[in-house]
Amino acid sequence: MANRLTPYMFMAPAVIIMAIALMYPLGYMIWGSFRDWNPSQTIGEAEFVGLKNYIFLWSDPNFHESLGVTLRFAFFVVSIEMVIGVGLALLLDRDIRGISVLRTMFILPMMIAPVVVGLMWRYMYHPTVGTFNRFLDSVGLPRVDWLGDYALMSVIIADIWQWTPFIFILALAALQSLPRSALEAARIDGATPWQQIVHIKLPLMMPVLIVTALLRLIDAFKVLEVILVMTEGGPGLSTEILALRISRTATEFRELGVAAAMSNYLLILLLLLTVAMFAFNRWQEARAARLNAEIQEES
Amino acid sequence: MSSQNTRTNPAFYAVIALLVFMSVGPVILMFMNSFKLDVDIISGTSGLIFLPTIQNYEKALCDVLWYEPDHIDFCSLKFGGAFINSLIIALVSTVLTLVIGCMSAYALVRFRFMGRDTVSLTTLMVRMVPPAVLLVPVFGLWNNEFCLDRDGLIGGAIRDTFGGRGDVCLAGTHSGIILIYVAMNLPFVIWILQSFIVQVPRSLEEAARVDGAGPFQVFFKVVLPLIKPGLAAAAIFTFRIAWNEYLLASALSDRDTKTVPILIVNNMSEFNVEWGVIMATGMLLAIPPIIFTLLASRQIITGMTAGAVKG
Numbered sequence: 014m015a016n017r018l019t020p021y022m023f024m025a026p027a028v029i030i031m032a033i034a035l036m037y038p039l040g041y042m043i044w045g046s047f048r049d050w051n052p053s054q055t056i057g058e059a060e061f062v063g064l065k066n067y068i069f070l071w072s073d074p075n076f077h078e079s080l081g082v083t084l085r086f087a088f089f090v091v092s093i094e095m096v097i098g099v100g101l102a103l104l105l106d107r108d109i110r111g112i113s114v115l116r117t118m119f120i121l122p123m124m125i126a127p128v129v130v131g132l133m134w135r136y137m138y139h140p141t142v143g144t145f146n147r148f149l150d151s152v153g154l155p156r157v158d159w160l161g162d163y164a165l166m167s168v169i170i171a172d173i174w175q176w177t178p179f180i181f182i183l184a185l186a187a188l189q190s191l192p193r194s195a196l197e198a199a200r201i202d203g204a205t206p207w208q209q210i211v212h213i214k215l216p217l218m219m220p221v222l223i224v225t226a227l228l229r230l231i232d233a234f235k236v237l238e239v240i241l242v243m244t245e246g247g248p249g250l251s252t253e254i255l256a257l258r259i260s261r262t263a264t265e266f267r268e269l270g271v272a273a274a275m276s277n278y279l280l281i282l283l284l285l286l287t288v289a290m291f292a293f294n295r296w297q298e299a300r301a302a303r304l305n306a307e308i309q310e311e312s
Numbered sequence: 313m314s315s316q317n318t319r320t321n322p323a324f325y326a327v328i329a330l331l332v333f334m335s336v337g338p339v340i341l342m343f344m345n346s347f348k349l350d351v352d353i354i355s356g357t358s359g360l361i362f363l364p365t366i367q368n369y370e371k372a373l374c375d376v377l378w379y380e381p382d383h384i385d386f387c388s389l390k391f392g393g394a395f396i397n398s399l400i401i402a403l404v405s406t407v408l409t410l411v412i413g414c415m416s417a418y419a420l421v422r423f424r425f426m427g428r429d430t431v432s433l434t435t436l437m438v439r440m441v442p443p444a445v446l447l448v449p450v451f452g453l454w455n456n457e458f459c460l461d462r463d464g465l466i467g468g469a470i471r472d473t474f475g476g477r478g479d480v481c482l483a484g485t486h487s488g489i490i491l492i493y494v495a496m497n498l499p500f501v502i503w504i505l506q507s508f509i510v511q512v513p514r515s516l517e518e519a520a521r522v523d524g525a526g527p528f529q530v531f532f533k534v535v536l537p538l539i540k541p542g543l544a545a546a547a548i549f550t551f552r553i554a555w556n557e558y559l560l561a562s563a564l565s566d567r568d569t570k571t572v573p574i575l576i577v578n579n580m581s582e583f584n585v586e587w588g589v590i591m592a593t594g595m596l597l598a599i600p601p602i603i604f605t606l607l608a609s610r611q612i613i614t615g616m617t618a619g620a621v622k623g
Contacts, residue, residue, distance in 0.1 A: 034495030
């Protein structure tokens with residue numbers, strides 16, 4: 014008698030909470046995005062304006078700018094982090110004494126609050142008291158206005174500092190769980206280390222790497238606090254990523270309807286990425302399995 | 313042979329040393345600066361030689377200190393209270409998320425039931441929802457809809473006892489922030505724990521069931537103890553997000569329920585930045601996650617790989 018109800022009893026709390034605090038708000042947001050809505054009104058009082066918010070954003074130069082910044086940020090962050098992270102994993106994939114201590118050091122940046130990360134980097138980038146400019150002074154080079162002229166680059170560097178270890182650790186784990194037989198066979202056949210990397214290690218790691226990259230990509234669209242603390246989106250709109258723009262539209266410009274529509278655009282973008290992640294994952298798994306079989310046949 | 317070569321290669325160790333320096337350097341820099349006076353930070357004559365002082369920490373924590381330091385004439389930074397708020401919110405939401413997430417992860421792995429695939433897929437999908445997207449609806453709902461009406465029985469009772477404006481709403485309370493954190497973290501926790509529960513041998517559970525244990529007893533007495541590493545990893549990740557989150561907390565909190573990140577951001581945007589005090593508050597916010605990292609780095613790494621790779 015209890016048997017059939019048991020799974021539902023286990024599921025109930027999670028389902029109820031997620032329905033109330035995730036699904037309902039998301040629905041509420043979609044509903045609100047069709048309205049001219051400011052924070053002093055309840056949603057019922059707000060006037061229904063149809064697709065006006067979406068159309069307005071479609072031709073809003075500030076939104077375009079912000080979308081462009083977001084895409085550039087995400088692209089550079091993920092690609093640079095992937096190259097450095099995977100490169101380091103390939104380089105450090107050997108028996109080092111104290112690797113666990115090393116990994117502890119590497120995950121430290123990820124665990125610290127984004128707010129604090131922003132704070133540290135804002136200090137280091139500071140035009141007069143900051144670490145970098147002081148260093149440039151001491152070697153006699155001209156100072157650089159990090160958070161002014163090169164704001165986006167500086168923000169990207171900070172994110173690379175924080176999240177490259179994530180990719181490094183996942184890539185290292187993938188590397189260490191590769192089938193030993195394939196590597197062994199390649200070594201016996203006289204493949205150089207470089208050939209081993211290009212023809213064996215990287216293709217076999219690919220499924221994990223793709224998922225890692227997509228996860229990072231999704232996370233890159235969530236970044237907000239680091240940039241908020243470092244530049245507050247400025248100078249101008251040069252670092253105002255979409256998440257920041259949503260929060261400013263809602264709190265500063267008090268246009269909840271527009272902010273909701275913008276959230277929806279972001280959500281659609283992320284949904285596409287998530288679906289791409291699943292599809293790619295399936296496809297790569299099949300491919301990797303085929304490759305694996307081929308390698309085993311050859312050896 | 314090649315690995316033998318590089319292992320003895322000093323350049324290899326130089327690379328590692330550089331990497332460690334790069335990843336830990338900024339944290340150490342902040343740590344040292346938090347013990348410096350502003351004068352020392354700005355003049356910056358030397359990075360390493362200075363007289364350490366705890367004045368910055370005293371200034372940050374002035375509202376919970378039991379003595380009154382001489383250098384503070386006015387306690388403007390109510391950091392101690394925010395620290396306590398942060399602790400309450402992060403701890404309660406971590407415990408709730410773990411208990412609830414664990415139960416549903418178990419159900420998803422062990423039982424076949426109607427709606428299982430829907431729940432599973434939804435969990436997977438909502439993982440990608442950024443906090444910024446939740447900002448607008450949560451702000452609206454928590455302020456306007458999730459309220460106890462002034463005419464209602466409970467709402468009226470609360471208002472009569474504690475005073476305040478007419479309706480009693482979720483916004484501005486600890487529970488309001490906790491609710492959204494639990495909901496936000498659940499998908500991730502369920503996802504991670506699934507991969508640990510799968511590894512628990514079924515025979516153990518069946519043996520317990522033969523001995524007459526009910527499903528809840530099996531879960532709490534057999535399954536839970538076996539997935540402790542997974543629980544530790546999930547707990548750390550949940551705590552980290554709840555402890556570090558800024559955006560939603562800033563939209564939902566009022567004067568009395570401010571958390572530490574809000575305080576730091578507010579102080580940061582003021583015109584004249586007091587670097588020493590800011591660094592001290594930053595350090596206080598960073599200390600709990602740093603302690604976790606040092607104590608449980610292996611669990612964190614296991615959780616990270618399990619969470620990312622298992623699809």
